[in-house]
Amino acid sequence: MWFAVLPDGEAGLAAAGVLLPRAGQVIEHASGRPWLIGDWPGHQIRLAAVGAARVAVLGRCPVTATDLALRLDRISDVERLEQVVAGLAGSFHLTASIDGRTAVRGTASAVRRIFHARVRGVTVAASRSDVLAWATGGRINEQVLATRLLPSGVVAPLQDLGVWRDVTCLPPDRTLLIEPDGTIRVRTWWHPPEPTLPLVEGASALREALTGAVDTCTADGGTISADLSGGLDSTSLCFLAAGGPARLITVHCEGLDPGNDDPAWAFRAATALSAATHLVIGNDEFPLWFAGLTESQPAMEEPSGWVRDAARLADLAWRLGTAGSRLHLMGVGGDELFSPLPPYLHDLVRERPFTAPAHLRARRARWRTSWWRLLRAVADRTDHAAWLGRRTAELRAAPAAPDPHSMAWGPPLRMPPWATPGAVNAARDVLAGIAAGQPAPLSPRRAQHQALLYARACGAGLRQIDQATSRLGLPYAAPYLDDAVIEAALSVRLDQRAGLGRCKPLLAASMAGIVPYEMLERSTKGEYSADFYAGWRRHRDGVLELFDASELGRLGLIDPGVLRAALLGVHPLPHVMGPLSQTLACEIWLRSLTPLRMPAMTTGDS
Structure with a gap:
């Protein structure tokens, strides 16, 4: 699936001529000029027209064309586009053409992105960067490629730099406005929420958001599938999906570690989900990690860290496609949103100083660290721009053992030990250019910043998985990465999101009465290094x-x-x-x- 958005002017016609040979569908502006061109399944688009206004929603969304038209009728220009989809669940691109002006955006989670480039002298937006790369000559940005050797999701602005020259990534929280002459403006459409809700109120909001997200996956009926690892993230999705109109197939892939208790918990969940079909794949029936990498791989939009799982994903797509699944759900994003990240302590001592001591004592005991080290980390006042500048200066090719208890804005930046001096210099130049711009963090709170940063890294990963598996007939979805779910999760107070002595208290509280109580109280976690x-x-x-x-x-x-x-x-x-x-x-x-x-x-x- 891909689509491109063209301006409503004569300048857009030349760009349309470049892209049309690759497109199977065209939707026009009210003027009759091409607006949307590309290839997409019919069920993936909702389109409405009111007078000279057009709006399209592409992706998972419960809105009907009739409702979309009623919503569109309430606005007069593209600046108010968000009102058209206010309160709607799902994960989707949004674009509109109103009185000659065009707007388009993706999702705050980075699951759905927008890119733009100059094609035949006019700005064209698209849902895939490689489409625009093809239209602009397909030159690779080697300096940005050098930064892709760094661990995924370590610096927020790096996520918004593409590997194709002449193609610009629109930040996930921005809308691109295109005038009839092809000139552009960028405006912010989404802001991270303030973490002010108490647990009870936040759990109710999360329950509503997560239920709505899963409902968009099951609403069309048929058969869907979902991972059932035994962890709380996947288990919650399975119980929510089981209540929808679609037939559910759960999938559990056995691990090699006999001490891993995930299979036992997955069996308990499967027993309680009596109406679902349960597929258990033995560890001797499933490709191992790194299998099949020497075989030819299809061209992807950009490098994907999930490539080491290519054989596993293909095998699963075949099994589930044979069983009739039209969509597969995975629990990616749950750890990033619901597990406490160490920087929450840094935020907590400043916002709730009377609550913080109990959390400091509990984390110190769990991490087996000294008070001196803990308090020194809490006292650090380095701002995001200064942190990035320092990390850029320290960049080198060396293995870096991660500090799981760091409260900094992010981890140390280390190129792999096999990176050349030229690669290190290239990455350093890119980071230095970012640092020179004094970039603001995604949130002034370190914990919120990191949670959103890692959620976006997960969103990029899901996007890459979905591109690979959709070719095999099985699209993927991750309801935890729907924008409404992220917003609900990040709205809850940091101390209550972290909890004391309970695993993922916010998710557990939101699933009370849906997931059996004993599963909500699980305190262990599966480990797959074997x-x-x-x-x-x-x-x-x-x-x-x-x-x-x-x-x-x-x-x-x-x-x-x-x-x-x-x-x-x-x-x-x-x-x-x-x-x-x-x-x-x-x-x-x-x-x-x-x-x-x-x-x-x-x-x-x-």
Whole structure:
């Protein structure tokens, strides 16, 4: 699925001529000029027209064309576009054409993005960056590609830099306004909420938002599927989905660690979900991580860290497609929204100083850290721009063991140990350019900033998974990443979202009466490092083979010899293996673009 948005002017006709050969559908402005062109399933679009005004909703949304027309009739210009979809659940792109002016935006979660570029001298917006890259010559931005070797989602502005030259990513919280002559303006349509709601009120709001999100997945009936790992995130989605009109298939993939109690909890949930069909895939029936990477991969819009799971995703799509599933639900985003991130303590001591001591004592005991280290982290006053500047200056190619208890704006920035000096310099230049602009955080509160940052990283991941699996006939959805759910979760007080001695108290409170009580009280969490290392042992040689004639090496971004040495250890440590996913993502993405060839980078000293 893709679509492009054209301005309502003569200048847009030339750009339309470039894109039309790839498009299967066209929707016109009131003037008769092309407005939306692309390819999309009929059930994925709601369209309304009132006089000279047009509005389209593309994605999951319960609105009917009739209701959309009534809503459109209440506004007079594109500046008030958000009123048309106020209160609607789901995950969707929104675009309108009113009196010659055009507006378009994606989602705050980054699940649905908008990009724009100059095509034949006029600005064109699109839902996929590679469509615009094709229209503008397909040149890769090697400097931005170097930053993709960093862990995903570490710096907010990096998420808004694309790997294609001449193509600009619209930040998720912005709307793009296009005038008839193709000139543009950008305005903010979404702001993160203030965390002021008490738990009871917040749980009620979350329950309503999450129920609405899942309802948009089940509303069309038929058969849908959902992960059932045994954790609270996936279990909650399954119980909500079971109450809808669609037939539900749950999926549990067994892990290799005999100490992992996820299967036991998944069995309990499956027993309570008697009306659903339950699919259990044994650990000897499912591809391991890193399988099939030496096989040809289809070209993707951009590098995807999920590429290491390509064989698993394809296998699951085949199984569930055979069983009739039209949509698959996953619980990604739940950990990021409902588990307490350490920076909440930094915010809590400033906003609720009488509540903070109990949380500090509890976290100190759990983390087994000293009071000195804890209080020093809480006392830090570094603002976001200064933090980014410092991290940029410290950037180098070295493994960095993550500090799970850090209260900074983000983790240390480290390129993988196999990054070349040229790659480090390129990434440093990009980050320095961002830092020079003194970027504001996503929220003035560190915990809110990180929760939204990681939720957007999850949104980008879901977007990439969905692009891959939709080609195989099974689209994906992650209701926790619907904007209304994110807003409800981030509206709750930090201390009550974190809780003391209870796992994900906000989600548990919201699911009371829907999910059986014993499952809401689970305090353990499954761990899958055994599966990771089993996959690595089985497919290590194939992964290393990818780098024998590396595209990243040809560009001067990595040293394949250093990579091989780092990965051939008897048992590579997690902070060495961690960067591998992003490196694989970039390598396989470049290979998928062949025969497009890019000039090698000029390397320099570190």
